[in-house]
Structures are given as C-alpha cells and as structure tokens.
Amino acid sequence: MFHKEQSTRITKLITEKEFYKNLTPYLNCIDYTVSNESYEVMQNVTYDMLVTSPVPDNLDKYYLSENYISHTDxxxxxxxxxxxxxxxxxxxxxxxxxxxxxxxxxxxxxxxxxxxxxxxxxxxxxxxxxxxxxxxxxxxxxxxxxxxxxxxxxxxxxxKFDVITLWHVLEHIPNLMEYVQQLKKLLKPNGILIIAVPNYKSYDANYYKEYWAAFDVPRHLWHFSKTSISKIFSLVEMEVKKTLPMKFDSFYVSLLSEKYKNKKSKPFSAFFTGLKSNMKAKRSGEYSSLIYILKNK
CATH class of the missing domain: 3.40.50.150 (Vaccinia Virus protein VP39)
Incomplete structure (x- = not known):
C-alpha cells in the first residue's frame, strides 16, 4: 500500500502527462496583444479541456504590453x-x-x-x-x-487560509497539477477555494471561434470547461460545490473579440453578442466566465 502523500504524488505525475496525451486540433489562434504569433489550441477529450501549443520558453515577455490592463490602473x-x-x-x-x-x-x-x-x-x-x-x-x-x-x-x-482566490489566474499556470496541489496544502481543512476562469463552452466562445479574446494565447495555457475543473480538482480530493456566473465578462470579451475579428471596435455588435451569450447561459449555465466554489471532499 502507498502512503497518502506518495499516492498523491504519483497521481500528479500521471495527470501531467495525460493533459498532453491524444490531443486533437481544435483551433488556430493569433496573439493579438503582443506578438501576432500563431498558436494551436488543442483538445484533450478525456478532460474536456483545451491546451495551447507550443508554450514559449520566455513566457514572461508576452505580458509586457500596456494593453494588458489587468496589471495597471x-x-x-x-x-x-x-x-x-x-x-x-x-x-x-x-x-x-x-x-x-x-x-x-x-x-x-x-x-x-x-x-x-x-x-x-x-x-x-x-x-x-x-x-x-x-x-x-x-x-x-x-x-x-x-x-x-x-x-x-x-x-x-x-x-494556511480560510479562503484562497484565483480570479482569472489558473489558465496562466504552466505546472497546473503541481500548483493545484500547492493550493490544497495552503487551504484549511474546511477552507474554500474560489476559481474564476473563462469558459470555452460559452456562446460567445463558439460565436467568435479563433477570434475569441479569452483564448488569449499564449498567456492562457489552458482553456477550461465545467467538466475539466471538476475532473482536475477531484484528483486532489476536492469538489465543486457551486458555480456562479461572471456576466460582465461576455461584454468585455465580445468587445475585444470584435476588434480582433474586424480590425476595429464594434461596440453595438459586441453588446448584443454579450447579451445573447448571457441569455443563452441562463438555460445552459455556460456563461463566458464562471466562478467555481470548491471544498475538500
């Protein structure tokens, strides 16, 4: 029998490999923010997630842009x-x-x-x-x-913390499973983990396809669905207790996507696409971005 710590470590090694196994082409996307380089977005059917390929060695330089306003005021x-x-x-x-x-x-x-x-x-x-x-x-x-x-x-x-939050961060993490394990260790036994990520199953993602701004290659290494979040965190014995919508994201992402697709801003088109995405998500639950509330099993 393995000790629990040994078992967890082996699970991590297996899953790291599985993310890159049996990938099939999904879309080819352009980095519109920094480099204008082309990247493949590949699909892992087992985890129902997408993977950006290749991952640049010097990933830090792809964040060096005044347009990347999440790091400015x-x-x-x-x-x-x-x-x-x-x-x-x-x-x-x-x-x-x-x-x-x-x-x-x-x-x-x-x-x-x-x-x-x-x-x-x-x-x-x-x-x-x-x-x-x-x-x-x-x-x-x-x-x-x-x-x-x-x-x-x-x-x-x-x-150790009562609450850990990652607001649009997990999609940027290169060593995904190792990081997930670190988060679990930092959480108190009854603590709450809050993960917010884009949802590639949303209407606006399907509408804009390769121009969907939330693909944001190569900065976004992973592209999650509700299934992939549940499967990944179940590997460290955590489960999704609740999902919540981020309704503003569909408008913000649509505005950027229109610019990428049409070479100019089209705010009215973006607004109606964002609105339609949210209306469809009322039935499907597939909002442009989702907040996941997770706890230990």
Missing amino acids: SKNSLFDKIYQLVKNYTLKKKLKLINSFNTEEKSILDVGAGTGDFLKVCKKGGWKITGVEPSEKAREYANSKKIILQKDIAQIQSK
Missing part, C-alpha cells in the same frame, strides 16, 4: 474607464461572496493579485490578507496602495 481611454468602473462594481460583489462564508479567522490568500485592488477591499472589510503576484510592475502598483504582495506562492508555504 490605466484610465486613459474610454475603454479603460469603463473597465475600471466595472472592476469597482465586481470588487464589491467579490467581497460580498467571501463574506457569505463562515470562516475561522477571515484569512484570505489572493493568487495573481494584480495591482492589489481586491485585497485592498478585503482589508477594509476586516480580512487578514496575503497576496501573490509575479509581475514586478503590478507589485509596485499594489505597494503604492500599502498592499504588500509576494512574488511566488513558495514564499508562503508555512501558512
């Missing part, structure tokens, strides 16, 4: 201003979500904390905050708001 253009307004609204919704959980100490870890806005709201709400953000520029922005972030999750391995 830009308010220069009308688009930036709308983005920031929506962000402020969604920050309040996120705080309301985590406040709905019964926790021991109100301790939270935000992975991929960006410029620290979510943790700033959490701190004001009485939470004990910890954050991780690999981007030096983003950490500097956060520091100016008195939010101190660590560069890597390895720097906080001695702590």
Whole structure:
C-alpha cells in the first residue's frame, strides 16, 4: 500500500502527462496583444479541456504590453474607464461572496493579485490578507496602495487560509497539477477555494471561434470547461460545490473579440453578442466566465 502523500504524488505525475496525451486540433489562434504569433489550441477529450501549443520558453515577455490592463490602473481611454468602473462594481460583489462564508479567522490568500485592488477591499472589510503576484510592475502598483504582495506562492508555504482566490489566474499556470496541489496544502481543512476562469463552452466562445479574446494565447495555457475543473480538482480530493456566473465578462470579451475579428471596435455588435451569450447561459449555465466554489471532499 502507498502512503497518502506518495499516492498523491504519483497521481500528479500521471495527470501531467495525460493533459498532453491524444490531443486533437481544435483551433488556430493569433496573439493579438503582443506578438501576432500563431498558436494551436488543442483538445484533450478525456478532460474536456483545451491546451495551447507550443508554450514559449520566455513566457514572461508576452505580458509586457500596456494593453494588458489587468496589471495597471490605466484610465486613459474610454475603454479603460469603463473597465475600471466595472472592476469597482465586481470588487464589491467579490467581497460580498467571501463574506457569505463562515470562516475561522477571515484569512484570505489572493493568487495573481494584480495591482492589489481586491485585497485592498478585503482589508477594509476586516480580512487578514496575503497576496501573490509575479509581475514586478503590478507589485509596485499594489505597494503604492500599502498592499504588500509576494512574488511566488513558495514564499508562503508555512501558512494556511480560510479562503484562497484565483480570479482569472489558473489558465496562466504552466505546472497546473503541481500548483493545484500547492493550493490544497495552503487551504484549511474546511477552507474554500474560489476559481474564476473563462469558459470555452460559452456562446460567445463558439460565436467568435479563433477570434475569441479569452483564448488569449499564449498567456492562457489552458482553456477550461465545467467538466475539466471538476475532473482536475477531484484528483486532489476536492469538489465543486457551486458555480456562479461572471456576466460582465461576455461584454468585455465580445468587445475585444470584435476588434480582433474586424480590425476595429464594434461596440453595438459586441453588446448584443454579450447579451445573447448571457441569455443563452441562463438555460445552459455556460456563461463566458464562471466562478467555481470548491471544498475538500
């Protein structure tokens, strides 16, 4: 018999290989943000997920763009201003979500904390905050708001948290299963893991196809469905307790997708596509992005 720790380690090695097994072509996508390079998006039928191929060795350079506003507080253009307004609204919704959980100490870890806005709201709400953000520029922005972030999750391995959040982060992680295991170790036995990721089964994804902005190759390495999230986390004995929609994402993603597809912004077309996506998702549950609430089995 294997000890539990040994069994978990073997499971990780097997699944890492399985993600790249028996891949079939799905779409060819362009990096419209930085390089204009072409990448294959391949399908793993077993996990019902998509995989970006190849993965660049120097992935960091693909984040070096002023257009990548998740790492800035830009308010220069009308688009930036709308983005920031929506962000402020969604920050309040996120705080309301985590406040709905019964926790021991109100301790939270935000992975991929960006410029620290979510943790700033959490701190004001009485939470004990910890954050991780690999981007030096983003950490500097956060520091100016008195939010101190660590560069890597390895720097906080001695702590355990009531809540861990990853808002559009998991799709960026190269060593996926290893990272999933690290998250589990950082979570208290009754803790809550919140994962938000794009959903390639949504109407707007199917409508825009290779122009769908949430493919965001090569920065997005993985493209998840509800099935893939459930299967991946079941490997570390965690289960999805609830899914919630991110309704603004369909509009934001459609706006970018229209620009990629038509070489210019088409806000009215984007609005109606985003609206249609949300209306169809009321029946199917396949919103443009989904929030997964997970706990240990």
